[in-house]
Amino acid sequence: MTIELTGLRERKKWQTRQAIRREALRLFTEQGFANTTVEQIAEAADVSPRTFYRYFGVKEAVLISADHSPLIVAAFVAAPRHLTPVAAYQYAVSEVFGSLSDEDREDDLIGQQLLYQVPEAHGLIYAEFIKLINLITDALQERPDAPADEAERCVLAGAMVGVIFGAAHNTPLPDEAVPHALSILDGKLST
Structure with missing residues (x-):
């Protein structure tokens, strides 16, 4: 992508x-x-x-990676229809980050490392996660089997982003922690 x-x-x-x-x-x-x-x-x-x-x-704001959120959300909406919302999100993240050039990936890594080190930037992390919750909440309307109720979509989006936040905190571009954590969430939601 x-x-x-x-x-x-x-x-x-x-x-x-x-x-x-x-x-x-x-x-x-x-x-x-x-x-x-x-x-x-x-x-x-x-x-x-x-x-x-x-x-x-x-x-x-320079520390925030290039705005990948709209690309991830577009890939989330376009993900295979048989995937659960959480699996569709994992698919979307993999598509977007897998398509980064080495230079863009290195820039994102440096930016995220600094983002966690610079106290003045911590509020930006929070703002980006809130933005992502809102984008996912809206995008869930396009996914099959997503809750019809907006409050439920917001809770699902918040759970997904909360898992991402917990797994990624102080870990720039966590390649394995986030997918693993999202798999745990998906398993718990499926039971």
């Missing part, structure tokens, strides 16, 4: 965002997060500080 961008403008925006993020991660690795300024990042990425803020809002 690849990011498909239509039009020159969207591609340019994506490339600019990636350039800013890569330079920021490089500088954070070389100088430390606290010792790196937005101005230094902007200069290294050949953009203005104003452009940086248009893309990221705050310096800590």
Whole structure:
């Protein structure tokens, strides 16, 4: 699964965002997060500080990986219909993260390692998980055998994200812990 961008403008925006993020991660690795300024990042990425803020809002936001959530949710909706919602989510995560380039995977790993180390960024983790709960809650409407009631879909989405949060906490890109934890949840929901 690849990011498909239509039009020159969207591609340019994506490339600019990636350039800013890569330079920021490089500088954070070389100088430390606290010792790196937005101005230094902007200069290294050949953009203005104003452009940086248009893309990221705050310096800590660079640590959040490229927004994989919409891609995961799209793959979740498109997952084979016979899969349970939890298995469909596992399938979607595998599809999206399995398609990352080595460079993108390395950037995500560095960003997530720093995300857990920088106290100022911890609120972003919470916000990303809440966003993911909302996206999954909405996407569950497209899955067979998902609860018809919105509150039930929200609880299921919250359980899935809670398991992800528990398994991934302080562990950047946990390749085995999250699928294992989601399998446990799926087994408990199936009984």
